Amino acid sequence: MSRPWRRQKVDAFTRRISDFSEDKRRHMPANVKTYDGTRDPDDHLKIFESAATIKNWPQPVWCHMFNYTLVGNTRNWFSKLPRRSIDGFKELRKAFRLNFTQRKKCAKIPVELAGVKQRQGESTSAYVERYKDECIHVKACPEILKISGFMNGINNPELIKRLNGRVPQTFEELMKRTRSFIQGEAAAADSKKGYSNYRSQE
Structure with a gap:
């Protein structure tokens, strides 16, 4: 031991x-x-x-x-x-x-990232992984195009508002802030679920 x-x-x-x-x-x-x-x-x-x-x-x-x-x-x-x-x-x-x-x-041209949109019913985290996967196929893509493509593709109003309030300067910063947002949403959902269970027990 x-x-x-x-x-x-x-x-x-x-x-x-x-x-x-x-x-x-x-x-x-x-x-x-x-x-x-x-x-x-x-x-x-x-x-x-x-x-x-x-x-x-x-x-x-x-x-x-x-x-x-x-x-x-x-x-x-x-x-x-x-x-x-x-x-x-x-x-x-x-x-x-x-x-x-x-x-x-299997390289694509950078502008093709503009066509990568978050699908109806697709979670933000799933869209993040799919978008990053699409970036692999784009050769020598400028940071600004990766950032704008991602921001134009998301359909979560709250995330759009937060990112547009202070636009990320690098793709790494964009991913970091998006992950932080996803974690915050998950924590809020867990807290709400716990409160609902508490109320039902009462």
């Missing part, structure tokens, strides 16, 4: 990768950013590989640290990889490029 506890993980890594551990604490270099699938996957790989080479990480650490950079759609992609299918960074790199570079090749 006194030993450090680690949750048993069953994921795409083989045991020699997933069970690898060292006493040394590893830190991600500041120039390696998270990857959500909206930027060039090859650029992300080059930056990460350069940093990992300089750090002299063992191969299992390459795999784990690269996995930490995946967020959003890319995290979902990794979770759906076949169990115990990745036995080294070479295989992880190949699977990553096969999925995201192939999607990048």
Whole structure:
């Protein structure tokens, strides 16, 4: 009971990768950013590989640290990889490029983002994920077009009002404020639900 506890993980890594551990604490270099699938996957790989080479990480650490950079759609992609299918960074790199570079090749022109609208009955969070997925297919899209396309596509009046009150300057800021709005809505709904249950019990 006194030993450090680690949750048993069953994921795409083989045991020699997933069970690898060292006493040394590893830190991600500041120039390696998270990857959500909206930027060039090859650029992300080059930056990460350069940093990992300089750090002299063992191969299992390459795999784990690269996995930490995946967020959003890319995290979902990794979770759906076949169990115990990745036995080294070479295989992880190949699977990553096969999925995201192939999607990048189906390039669209930036103005096509203007046609991505929130559907009737579609939640704001679902629209966010779909819009980000569409951004993957647009090559070298200016930030302003990604921002305006998103803002013109949403149909939530309260979110539109908040974003137009102070228009985000970057797509990252836009996503951050939208996620904050979604979390606020969810918290308010939970609070309202709890109050309703309390009243019914009374």
